[in-house]
Amino acid sequence: MNPHRRRQSIFTTDHRTIGLQYLILALISVVIGTLLSLLMRIHLVWPDWSLPLHGPILPEDYLALVTIHGTIMLFFVLTTAPQSGFGNLILPAQIGARHMAFPRLNAASFWLTAIALLTLLSSTFAPGGSAISGWTAYPPLSAVASAGPGQALGMDLWLASIALFSIASTISAINTLVTIISLRCEGMTWDRLPLTVWGWFTAALLSIIAFSVLLAALLLLFCDRHVGTSFFLPTGNLVNGVLHTKGNGSPLLWLHLFWFFGHPEVYIAILPGMGLTSMLLANFSHRRVFAYRTMIATTLLIGFLGILLWGHHMFVAGLNPFASSAFSISTMAIALPASAKVLSWIATTWRSRPQYTTAMLFSLGFVSLFITGGLTGPILAQPILDEYLHNTFFVVAHFHLIMAMAGVFALFAATYYWFPLMTAHRGKPARLMSEPLGRLHFWLTLLGAYATFLPMHLAGLAGQPRHYAQLTGIPGPGGSLSPAGHLLATTIPLNRLITYAAIFLAAAQIIFFINLVRSLRHGDAAPTNPWQATTLEWHPSLHPNAEPEASAVVITVHHTPCLYICSPSGDTFVPQWENKITVDLPAESKPE
Amino acid sequence: MSPIFHTAAVLSLPWWLPSNASVHGATLDRHLLLNLWIILALLTLAHLLLIVGLLRRRTTELKDLWRIEYLPLAILALLFALLTVKAESLWAASRYTGADPAALQIEVTGVQFAWYFRYPGTDATFGITKPQLVAPGEGNPLGIDPTDPHSADDFITSELVLPANREVDLHLRAQDVIHGFSIPEMRLKQNAVPGQTIHVHFTPTTPGTYAVLCTQLCGLGHYRMNATVRVLSPAEFAQWLATKQKAAQP
Numbered sequence: 001m002n003p004h005r006r007r008q009s010i011f012t013t014d015h016r017t018i019g020l021q022y023l024i025l026a027l028i029s030v031v032i033g034t035l036l037s038l039l040m041r042i043h044l045v046w047p048d049w050s051l052p053l054h055g056p057i058l059p060e061d062y063l064a065l066v067t068i069h070g071t072i073m074l075f076f077v078l079t080t081a082p083q084s085g086f087g088n089l090i091l092p093a094q095i096g097a098r099h100m101a102f103p104r105l106n107a108a109s110f111w112l113t114a115i116a117l118l119t120l121l122s123s124t125f126a127p128g129g130s131a132i133s134g135w136t137a138y139p140p141l142s143a144v145a146s147a148g149p150g151q152a153l154g155m156d157l158w159l160a161s162i163a164l165f166s167i168a169s170t171i172s173a174i175n176t177l178v179t180i181i182s183l184r185c186e187g188m189t190w191d192r193l194p195l196t197v198w199g200w201f202t203a204a205l206l207s208i209i210a211f212s213v214l215l216a217a218l219l220l221l222f223c224d225r226h227v228g229t230s231f232f233l234p235t236g237n238l239v240n241g242v243l244h245t246k247g248n249g250s251p252l253l254w255l256h257l258f259w260f261f262g263h264p265e266v267y268i269a270i271l272p273g274m275g276l277t278s279m280l281l282a283n284f285s286h287r288r289v290f291a292y293r294t295m296i297a298t299t300l301l302i303g304f305l306g307i308l309l310w311g312h313h314m315f316v317a318g319l320n321p322f323a324s325s326a327f328s329i330s331t332m333a334i335a336l337p338a339s340a341k342v343l344s345w346i347a348t349t350w351r352s353r354p355q356y357t358t359a360m361l362f363s364l365g366f367v368s369l370f371i372t373g374g375l376t377g378p379i380l381a382q383p384i385l386d387e388y389l390h391n392t393f394f395v396v397a398h399f400h401l402i403m404a405m406a407g408v409f410a411l412f413a414a415t416y417y418w419f420p421l422m423t424a425h426r427g428k429p430a431r432l433m434s435e436p437l438g439r440l441h442f443w444l445t446l447l448g449a450y451a452t453f454l455p456m457h458l459a460g461l462a463g464q465p466r467h468y469a470q471l472t473g474i475p476g477p478g479g480s481l482s483p484a485g486h487l488l489a490t491t492i493p494l495n496r497l498i499t500y501a502a503i504f505l506a507a508a509q510i511i512f513f514i515n516l517v518r519s520l521r522h523g524d525a526a527p528t529n530p531w532q533a534t535t536l537e538w539h540p541s542l543h544p545n546a547e548p549e550a551s552a553v554v555i556t557v558h559h560t561p562c563l564y565i566c567s568p569s570g571d572t573f574v575p576q577w578e579n580k581i582t583v584d585l586p587a588e589s590k591p592e
Numbered sequence: 593m594s595p596i597f598h599t600a601a602v603l604s605l606p607w608w609l610p611s612n613a614s615v616h617g618a619t620l621d622r623h624l625l626l627n628l629w630i631i632l633a634l635l636t637l638a639h640l641l642l643i644v645g646l647l648r649r650r651t652t653e654l655k656d657l658w659r660i661e662y663l664p665l666a667i668l669a670l671l672f673a674l675l676t677v678k679a680e681s682l683w684a685a686s687r688y689t690g691a692d693p694a695a696l697q698i699e700v701t702g703v704q705f706a707w708y709f710r711y712p713g714t715d716a717t718f719g720i721t722k723p724q725l726v727a728p729g730e731g732n733p734l735g736i737d738p739t740d741p742h743s744a745d746d747f748i749t750s751e752l753v754l755p756a757n758r759e760v761d762l763h764l765r766a767q768d769v770i771h772g773f774s775i776p777e778m779r780l781k782q783n784a785v786p787g788q789t790i791h792v793h794f795t796p797t798t799p800g801t802y803a804v805l806c807t808q809l810c811g812l813g814h815y816r817m818n819a820t821v822r823v824l825s826p827a828e829f830a831q832w833l834a835t836k837q838k839a840a841q842p
Contacts, residue, residue, distance in 0.1 A: 060812040134809050140786055141769040141811060147704075148811040234787025236723040238735075239768040240704070243723055251770055251785055287653045291661055316772070318785045321687035325680050332676045339668050342638060343661050347654045350645035364642070371638045375631040378672055382679035384686060385624055388609075388779045391772060391807040463610055463776035465807045468815040484803035484818035487610060487776060566652055 011111075013103035016544060018110050019089030020422065025114060026081035030408075032121070033072040034506050036065045041499040045492065047470055060149045062469035063132035067150075068120065070135030071158070075165050076117050078269035078407045083207070084113070084172050086272065086414050087200050089422065091176065093537035094194050096185025096555035096577075101178040105171050112168035116161045123157035126150070131158040134467065136258055139232035139251045143224045146240040156225070159218050166215040173207035176200055185536075187557035191293060192576065194535045194561045198296050199275025202303035203268045209307060210264040217257035224249070255317055259310035266403050267306040271299065273410025274341060277366045280413055281345055282562040283533055284360035285352035286571045289562050290344045298337035305334040315383040316390050324383040331381035338374055342367065357531070358438030362413035365446050366406050372450075373401025376457070391467075394460025397453050405449045412445070412512070419519065420526035421537060424544040431523030432530060437515040441508065448505030455498050464491040471495065534561045534575045610777050613802060613823065615795040616686055617779035623682060627675065691761035691793035698752070699763040701734055702771030702784040705813030707804055708733055709752045712742075714837055718763075719743020726767070734767075747840040752821045755829035756799050764790045772808030775821055783808050796823045 012018065042049055043057040043065075050056045057065075092100055100106050123130040128149035133142040137158065145152040180201050184193075193201075223229040230247025232254045237244040282289045289295055311319055311327030319327075345367045354360055376398040379385055389395060415422075416433050424430035464471070471492055474485035481489075529538040536542060536557070541550035555577060563574040574580070612621055654660055699710040699718055712718045719742040726735035736743045754760055764773055766784035773792075774781040782792045806817035824832060 058812075059815060063809070063812060063814070066809075132812060138770050138809070141809070144769075147769055237768065237786045238723040238726055248787070250787060252788075290654060291657055294657070294661065316781045317770075317783045318788055318790050321683065324687075325683060328680065328683075329676060332672050335672055336665060336669055340661060340665055343664055346638070346641050346645060347660050349642070350654055351648045351651045352645075352653070353650040354646065364646075367642060368639065372635060375635055378675065379624075379627045379631065382623075382627070382675065382683075384620060384679050384682040385627065387686070387781050388620060388624065388776070390781050458608075461609055463805075465772075465774070465805055467809040469812075470815045474816055474818060482803065482818055483801050483820050484805055487803045487805075566650075 011107060013107045015088045015092055015100045015103065015106060016425065018106050019085055019087070020425070021110055022080055022085035022088060022113070023422075025110075025117060026077050026085055029072050029076035029080070029117060033069050033077060034509070036069040036072070038502060038506055040065050040069065041502045043469070044471055045496045045499045047472060057469075059469035060129060060132055063134070063148075063467065064124070064130040064150055064154070066467055067131050067134050067158070068124070071120060071162070072117075073404065074135055074265065074269070075162065076113070076120075078403065079169065079265070080113060081411050082272040082276075082407070082414070083169075083176070083200065083203055083268060084109070086276075086411075086418065087172075087176055090418060090537050091197060091200055092179060092183065093421075093539070093542045094197050094535050095180060095183060095188055096536050096539075096542070096557060097179060097183035098542070098551060099183075100175055101183060102175045106175050109168045109171040109175070112164050112171075116164035116168065119157055119164065120161035123150075123154045123161070126153035126157060128152055129154055131155040136262065137221070137254075138258075139221065139224065139254050140237055140239055142254075143221060143232050144237075144239040144242060144244075145225070146242045156222075159222055159225075163215060163218045163222075166211040166218065169207050169211045170215070173204040173211070176204040177208070180204075185555040185557060188576075189557075191296065192557055192560050193296075195275040195278040195289065195292075195295055195299065196272065196535075197275070198299045199272040202299050203271040206264040206268050206271075206303055206306060210261040210268065213257055214261035217254060217261070220257075221254065252314075252318055255314055256310070259313045260307070262313065263310040264303075264306050266399070267302060269403055269407050270410075271303065273366060273407055274302075274370075275299065276410050276414055276417075277345065277363045277370075278341070278348070279535065279562065280359055280363040280417060281348045281354075281367075282564070283531055284357055284363075285349045285354040286532075286564040286566065286573065287348050287352050287562070288560075288564060290347035291340075292560060292562075294340060295344055298340045301337040302334060302341075305330060305337070309334060312381055312386075315386040321383075328381055328383050332378055335374075335378050335381075338370075338377075342371055342374075356439075357416070358433070358435055358442055359413045359417035359531070361439060361442040362409045362416065365442060365449075366409040366413065368446075369401050369406040369409060369449065372454075373398060373403070373406060377402070389460060391465055392460035393456045393464045393466065396466055397456035397460060400453045400456070401449070405453065409445075409449075412442075415516075417531065418537070419523070420530055421544060423520060423523065424526075427545060430526040430528075430530075430543075430545065431519055432526045433519040433523055434515050437511055437518075441511040441515065444508035444511065445505065448501060448508050451501035452498055452505050455494050455501070459491045459494050459498070462491050462494070463487055464495075529575070532573050534559075534563055534573055536576055538575070539577050611798075612777065612779060613796055613798040613800060614778040614780070615797055616682075617777075619682060620779045623678060630671070630675070686794075687792075690791055692759050695759035695761040695793060696755065697761050697763070698754075699765065700752070700773055700784065702764075702766040702773065702806065702810070702817075703728075703733065704768050704811050705806070705817035706733075706750070707752075707771075707773070707806075707817070707819040709749045709819075710734060711747050711749070711833070711836065713745025713747060713840055715742055715745055717742040719746050723767070745837065745840050747836050749836070751819060752804060753829065753832055754796050754821060754823050755826045756796055756823050758826065759793055759795045761791060761793045764792065769810050770808050771806050771810050771817070774805045774807040775802055776805065777802040778821070781807055796821075799823045799825055799828075 220231040230249040309330040420430035541553040719740040764784040802821040804819040
């Protein structure tokens with residue numbers, strides 16, 4: 001054990017340990033979130049199935065599952081893991097720094113996030129259970145306790161949890177920004193920053209803008225619930241016999257505030273993944289990233305446009321129809337920087353005969369899912385088509401492919417790629433994950449992801465709405481099976497297929513866990529730079545197990561990243577820290 | 593049933609859009625179909641490029657930024673612009689202007705977990721409502737004020753009955769929480785928001801019965817908050833309306 005290392009404690013301010021703590025938190029969250037989604041899928045197609053130790057899944061239970069699944073996945077997995085987990089673990093090294101700008105704030109931010117998660121999960125024990133108003137928590141459903149079970153204490157705990165999370169994310173984003181702006185090493189100019197860092201940078205900018213607005217909105221909602229204000233409640237609002245007589249607010253105000261946060265939030269979740277994909281495709285193709293400066297520009301442009309199009313969630317919500325037209329155009333516009341990224345990814349790998357490591361496969365999977373999930377974006381951006389598709393399973397399919405699946409594929413790529421830097425910790429050796437198991441995991445996951453989410457488009461086209469706790473035997477006002485019941489019943493075979501696929505997709509992740517646990521102790525030892533990478537996290541003196549005197553080494557950057565040179569005598573690569581144009585490639589360091 | 597059996601069952605079922613029964617729905621469907629074909633083509637093209645690029649033997653890296661990036665982007669920009677213009681014109685036709693003054697006026701109120709439809713009666717004016725007067729148990733679920741002379745001939749139904757080929761102007765309201773008023777077969781969807789009255793208009797074409805769904809999460813009974821639309825021929829509708837109005841006469 002290195003005496004210079006900080007005291008071994010879980011209340012550490014060491015950014016690597018905090019990064020790992022975030023990743024463990026996200027891993028626990030994703031397991032819970034996935035199990036909740038399976039309960040929903042099973043309940044939809046086998047409504048009589050009874051959950052052991054709980055009993056039958058009631059409509060309010062189903063909606064609590066919807067709420068907690070969405071909240072946990074969006075906040076505690078897709079925001080936490082890429083931005084705070086890998087952000088802490090890798091970001092400082094990628095810019096040649098040895099720590100984050102604010103180590104104590106960093107630790108505080110992690111513990112706030114952990115408390116937020118516990119608060120959210122504890123709501124299941126509240127009288128009436130967890131909140132039932134979904135992750136978007138539209139008032140008055142979320143503002144009035146009498147609106148349903150779970151809307152009293154359950155909703156308060158949801159608000160508390162997300163408020164804590166917002167504070168933690170804002171702190172974390174400030175830390176990320178200051179680190180990137182002020183701790184870059186000598187020579188690390190803005191155009192030499194790896195695209196991953198550009199992803200973290202843009203996501204952190206968005207976090208500060210978005211989460212501060214969300215925090216304000218949560219506070220207003222809390223006041224409506226407990227202090228007697230009426231930001232979101234109109235006069236004469238009557239919920240289950242409870243009449244609101246004073247003030248005259250509007251539920252639409254919440255929609256504006258929430259989606260002003262909510263839309264940038266999905267870019268916060270995906271921008272680091274886009275950056276990583278660019279870097280890994282270039283790394284394993286042994287190519288430069290095609291149009292590097294354009295990639296930087298499109299990252300920033302996606303971030304900028306991302307805060308201008310929240311209204312596309314509100315086309316049928318009571319927005320002025322002219323506003324819908326404006327938001328439709330800004331939404332269509334974001335398709336262009338996104339398309340530019342896809343073109344660059346295809347051009348980077350074009351006729352490169354890349355090395356198909358598991359990390360590369362997941363990056364290619366990211367590109368595929370990003371294309372498939374992204375192309376339905378322009379459809380949903382057209383208000384007239386939203387008139388039919390809004391809140392159907394078509395939307396569920398769209399955002400699960402582009403945000404959830406693509407996001408998770410980026411996380412898998414990151415895990416397989418950076419595993420040596422995760423295991424090399426406090427003197428433990430750097431290890432690699434098993435490649436054969438990894439490849440099996442990739443193919444099964446890709447198959448499962450498409451089998452689960454492609455048919456959802458069809459269910460949506462057939463008219464199946466979201467958030468329905470039951471599809472069979474929906475009684476009409478007359479008692480017999482209503483036209484609505486008939487409409488929903490036609491989607492049942494499709495839904496069974498989706499449920500089978502979802503179970504398959506979840507089961508495939510067991511292979512990942514086996515690989516993870518096995519490789520932590522028995523994985524092959526990794527060389528210092530196992531992937532022939534060019535970015536600084538693989539610099540020998542920034543390695544987690546570098547000798548203490550390595551901390552005195554001055555890191556200087558001389559090139560843009562991904563400087564791979566193809567020549568008749570063989571490919572060469574120049575890491576950012578090497579001050580020469582040609583280096584000989586040692587054949588034995590080439591990993592499989 | 594085994595999953596494989598199941599796939600066969602899915603493929604043989606009508607999983608496509610439900611039939612359209614409104615005037616604007618036909619153009620909406622055509623535009624949706626055009627969009628779906630375009631994205632299917634782009635999806636295939638992008639994956640083909642990706643896979644072909646991965647399979648062919650190694651060459652030097654691409655450099656031509658104009659041909660590889662800006663030209664395709666310009667084409668995509670043009671394509672998306674054309675789709676946007678078409679979509680905006682359809683949206684404008686459907687939403688920028690209100691209904692014809694001669695349109696049939698019906699008020700729709702969403703309440704956890706039911707839809708109420710109010711017809712204004714012979715005076716063509718809705719009586720005022722007051723939330724303090726809401727008493728579903730006493731037959732006044734909307735809180736209609738009996739002292740308002742306009743309310744005397746109003747009548748409320750739990751089923752939306754419409755004449756074919758006449759424009760309908762719906763006044764959407766919500767009493768408690770946000771509800772989503774949707775008739776998939778009429779290609780119509782609009783939230784009803786507490787504190788607001790939102791107008792949507794459409795023209796049904798084909799007589800028949802169709803589903804009204806709630807498409808905005810509104811509480812534990814969200815999934816069962818449905819109603820039926822019954823579209824009648826104009827003659828049948830006139831007869832139905834006369835019967836209802838007669839019954840509503842004070």
